Amino acid sequence: MIILLYDHTWPGMLSAIFEAFDRKLTNCMIRRARAHMPSAFDQDIEVTTNTMKAARVITGLKKKLSADGFHQFYACFLSELHGIEDTLFAYTRLIFSSKDRVEQAFANAAVLRVSQVAKSVHREKHRMEAFVRFRLASDSLFFAEVEPDFNVLPLILNHFEKRYADQRWLIYDMKRNYGIYYDLEKVTEVTLQRTVGVKETAGIFHEEEPLYESLWNDYFKHVNIRERKNTKLHLQHVPRRYWKHLTEKNKL
Amino acid sequence: MSERIREKLAILADAAKYDISCSSSGSTRKNDNKGLGDTGNGICHTYTEDGRCVSLLKILLTNFCIYDCAYCVTRKSNDIRRAAFTVQEVVDLTINFYRRNYIEGLFLSSGIFKNADYTMERLVSVAKKLRTEHKFNGYIHLKSIPGASDELMHEAGLYADRLSVNIELPTEAGLKLLAPDKDRKDMISPMTYLNNEILAKAEEKKVLRHAPLFAPAGQSTQMIIGATGESDKEIMYTAHRFYKAFNLKRVYYSGYVPVSQDRRLPGMGSAVPALRENRLYQTDWLMRFYGFHVEELLNDQDPHLDLEIDPKLSWAIRNLHHFPVDINTADLRLVLRVPGIGMQSAQKIVAARKFQKLNWENLRSIGVAINRAKYFIICKRSEYVHRDLTGTRIRQYILAESQSKFLKSSYTQLNLF
Structure with missing residues (x-):
């Protein structure tokens, strides 16, 4: 089996797909170089990321997919699921070999998988839009730590830029060690040198921050109707893995 | 200072939680003035331990009330702690919660103090302050106070995304029994006024693209289920009538939570009719999205929904x-x-x-x-x-x-x- 290795970036994966088409490979796998374990039975090929080639794949896909369909394709890539590249490759082959739009041919395994994974990624995006909890720092920066299941910061950027247009904010993905920062003008990607954990640094929060956190916790407690307690439903909507960064849940 | 505000929030959130509307969707207000906030499909920012979503800061301006409705915790005769927020306190809470991404906006209701207009005026002034002084574009849901004047309702429509009047009980007979001071007519009159205004403003919008928004997320209402002996048929027929007559976006069904020893009501400790509530919502969805007519689902042969199957x-x-x-x-x-x-x-x-x-x-x-x-x-x-x-x-x-x-x-x- 031939394995195409790429550098984990979006243009990188598209370059790998381009390469596979170029070499007329039908039976191959596409993997991130970083996470790859070489095996004696496979032939590894390192693909150099080429933005021109990537752009050509994008143009082709956009011609054959609706705007939504293309967005789903990108969302699947962001899922970072093991082997999702193979699904996307199979999907791409189907797309380019059919005259008609295939994105709704849900009886095809690749099409259904893409729509399902895109849905999970979208759910995670939506969760992050809900679960980000900003804390006001003394330099008037609103700061939030997150650890999403999928790499959804690129997908939530627009939402936060529109919503919090008049405050500086930073949302930091602790798992993937990068964040998005808004400086009242535009959003940029940033990486922090973390020698000291934020929580250990005393005095970095605004003096009003503890008050509003306790007001929020009070509110959360009092808006609950005890006679209607439903733990199963509660956990279904707010799974435990998100509690760590939720102001109202991490004090418990 | 901060202790007092925490106490007020506790009392006034406790009192507001029986208003079950949590929707923050359906508005078209956009952040085009580089202000704070934006509305869209609505987001549930967290869920309480009863599994209900928290999308809005849902509070009463005050729980002082001149009415004595049997099903309500804030009824005049109930011996509970009372409190009142100032307009500025509500504004500060909303802005600071919103900036931290806790909420989508504000759902403000109130007990009736003095009279309807006096109360409504306070609610409107909170919304006005948020919109004009803080450039707040988040979601605002105001309660329309039954009996408030058309002028105030008009102003409310200019600042709020959604307005709602609770019809409280599915039938007029139920209302007579449990809330003798209240009159269905007073609830219907602001609904009628708003419906006409919303329709007129939508017409205006077709001609003038920049016509100001007027309650862009429409109206909703709520009724209590299981406090009086209505059949499911009566409940859903009332809902159907209100959907039709006032173009409501939502009717909410609130299973009665026992809050009173009153002999007219189910006793303290009786279970909340959660399953029945669920079946009513399913019926509501079938009516609104699946093309069913209410008479197909409930009629004289089958006046009650089957609790075992959907x-x-x-x-x-x-x-x-x-x-x-x-x-x-x-x-x-x-x-x-x-x-x-x-x-x-x-x-x-x-x-x-x-x-x-x-x-x-x-x-x-x-x-x-x-x-x-x-x-x-x-x-x-x-x-x-x-x-x-x-x-x-x-x-x-x-x-x-x-x-x-x-x-x-x-x-x-x-x-x-």
């Missing part, structure tokens, strides 16, 4: 002559009527069958609940094995195969006594 299944069993539906050819309208097929599956089916005929396996992976749907459809391999089953048999088979999520909770409730 209302669509129960309709299908009573109307077996509509089935089987051929998944590969039937109209979307008919596919939507099959038990076990929801809105999304139905749309996927209609899209996917253009490419190839669908079989059981395809349906399963699309997300259809085969255990219910299989009695009502034929697909590619036409294995409609259950052709001669009677409705009663189908019902038994489905119940035997599935377990209600409510079963466990009703069991523990029985254990309490």
Whole structure:
């Protein structure tokens, strides 16, 4: 089996797909170089990321997919699921070999998988839009730590830029060690040198921050109707893995 | 200072939680003045331990009230702690919660102090301050106070995204019994005024693109279920009437939570009718999205919803002559009527069958609940094995195969006594 290795970036994966088409490979796998374990039975090929080639794949896909369909394709890539590249490759082959739009041919395994994974990624995006909890720092920066299941910061950027247009904010993905920062003008990607954990640094929060956190916790407690307690439903909507960064849940 | 505000928030959030509307969607307000906030499809920022979503800061301006409605915690005769926020306090809370991404906006209601206009004026001034002084573009839901003047309702519509009047109880007789000081007419008059205004403003918007927004997320209402003896038919017919007459976006059904020793009401400690509430919402959805007419679901022969099975299944069993539906050819309208097929599956089916005929396996992976749907459809391999089953048999088979999520909770409730 031939394995195409790429550098984990979006243009990188598209370059790998381009390469596979170029070499007329039908039976191959596409993997991130970083996470790859070489095996004696496979032939590894390192693909150099080429933005021109990537752009050509994008143009082709956009011609054959609706705007939504293309967005789903990108969302699947962001899922970072093991082997999702193979699904996307199979999907791409189907797309380019059919005259008609295939994105709704849900009886095809690749099409259904893409729509399902895109849905999970979208759910995670939506969760992050809900679960980000900003804390006001003394330099008037609103700061939030997150650890999403999928790499959804690129997908939530627009939402936060529109919503919090008049405050500086930073949302930091602790798992993937990068964040998005808004400086009242535009959003940029940033990486922090973390020698000291934020929580250990005393005095970095605004003096009003503890008050509003306790007001929020009070509110959360009092808006609950005890006679209607439903733990199963509660956990279904707010799974435990998100509690760590939720102001109202991490004090418990 | 901060202790006092925490105490007020505790009291006034406690009092507001029986208003169950949590919707923050449906508005078109955009952040185009580089201010704070934006509205869209609505986001549930967290969920309380009862599993209800928290989307808005839902509080009362005050829980002082001149009325004595039996079903209400803040009724005049109830011996509870009372408090009142100032306009500025509500504004500060909203802005600071919003900036931290805790909430989508504000849902402000109030007990009635002095009179309707005086109360409504305060609610409006909170909204006005948020919009004009803080450039706040988040979601605002204001309660319309029954009996408030048209001028105030107009101003409310300019600043709020949604307005609502609670009709409280499904029937006028129920209202007479439990809230003798209240009159259905006072509730209907602001609804009528707002409906006319909203329709007129929508017309204006067609001509003038920049006409100011007026309650862009429309109106909703709420009624209490299980406090008086109404049938499901009476409840849903009332809902249907209100949807039609006032173009309501939502009717909410609130299972009565015992808050009073009053002999006119179910006693303290009786269970909240959560399952019934669920069935009513299912019926509401069938009416609004699945093309069912309320008379198909509830009528003189069947004035109550079946608690054991959902209302669509129960309709299908009573109307077996509509089935089987051929998944590969039937109209979307008919596919939507099959038990076990929801809105999304139905749309996927209609899209996917253009490419190839669908079989059981395809349906399963699309997300259809085969255990219910299989009695009502034929697909590619036409294995409609259950052709001669009677409705009663189908019902038994489905119940035997599935377990209600409510079963466990009703069991523990029985254990309490």
